[in-house]
Amino acid sequence: MTMREIQAKSILSASKIYPYVINPYVGCQHACSYCYARYMKKFTGHKEPWGAFVDVKINAAELLRKEIRKKKKAAVWISGVCDPYQPLERKYKLTRQCLQILIREDWPVVIQTRSPLILRDVDILKEAKNVEVGFSLTTADDSIRKLFEPDAPPIQERLNALAELHGEGVRTYAMIAPILPGAEKLVDLLAGTVDYILVDRMNYQYADFIYRKHGLEEKKTEEYFVRVNKQITSDCCRLGIECTTVF
Numbered sequence: 001m002t003m004r005e006i007q008a009k010s011i012l013s014a015s016k017i018y019p020y021v022i023n024p025y026v027g028c029q030h031a032c033s034y035c036y037a038r039y040m041k042k043f044t045g046h047k048e049p050w051g052a053f054v055d056v057k058i059n060a061a062e063l064l065r066k067e068i069r070k071k072k073k074a075a076v077w078i079s080g081v082c083d084p085y086q087p088l089e090r091k092y093k094l095t096r097q098c099l100q101i102l103i104r105e106d107w108p109v110v111i112q113t114r115s116p117l118i119l120r121d122v123d124i125l126k127e128a129k130n131v132e133v134g135f136s137l138t139t140a141d142d143s144i145r146k147l148f149e150p151d152a153p154p155i156q157e158r159l160n161a162l163a164e165l166h167g168e169g170v171r172t173y174a175m176i177a178p179i180l181p182g183a184e185k186l187v188d189l190l191a192g193t194v195d196y197i198l199v200d201r202m203n204y205q206y207a208d209f210i211y212r213k214h215g216l217e218e219k220k221t222e223e224y225f226v227r228v229n230k231q232i233t234s235d236c237c238r239l240g241i242e243c244t245t246v247f
């Protein structure tokens with residue numbers, strides 16, 4: 001894997017989903033086959049396949065300290081693209097440092113990850129007044145997860161991490177996206193560990209070959225998504241979990 005330490009020019013960027021977004025890393029070691037962030041390859045000059053390079057914004061915390069003094073306080077999303085708790089975060093602690101700065105200054109933060117490495121930062125998270133942690137989940141079936149996300153943490157580890165965070169009093173959510181076969185079994189596993197659930201189908205253009213290879217093509221029809229979403233929303237209703245579909 002190619003890993004490059006870079007000096008970024010800025011870190012607190014405007015976002016369409018939340019007012020701001022912070023991406024401490026460009027590139028993602030999780031290398032999910034459907035990843036929509038692949039388009040970033042175009043802007044980085046990297047020739048390696050998606051998942052085989054990461055640029056590390058080594059000056060992220062230093063920039064953030066300066067930028068929050070100049071910008072209006074509002075919610076920050078960590079991260080919009082590229083997992084903020086991918087394995088390199090264990091060494092660099094850029095997400096942890098940014099989180100510490102934001103929480104100390106009382107900025108609202110929404111974190112989205114697939115990695116239980118976030119538990120390392122539970123000391124900061126449980127003290128924060130305005131923080132939410134979301135885990136992305138695609139299926140309850142780890143054999144399906146291995147087909148599409150072979151380098152991302154197992155589903156059970158994500159569920160355990162959500163339960164632990166929720167138990168520590170941190171506001172948590174699950175983002176079920178993209179809907180993969182087995183997603184319909186997730187809600188029961190999430191009961192008692194999340195404050196709400198979001199559902200999105202997302203696009204499959206990069207995962208098409210996996211669907212074909214494993215004969216799963218019938219699992220990505222419009223009818224399939226509608227049926228699975230119906231089941232997820234009805235399970236949420238049964239269990240009293242707030243649920244929003246975003247497709």
Ligand code: SF4
Pocket residue numbers: 028029030031032034035036037081082083114152
């Ligand atoms: S964890 Fe997110 S950013 Fe990383 S490869 Fe998977 S979908 Fe892409």
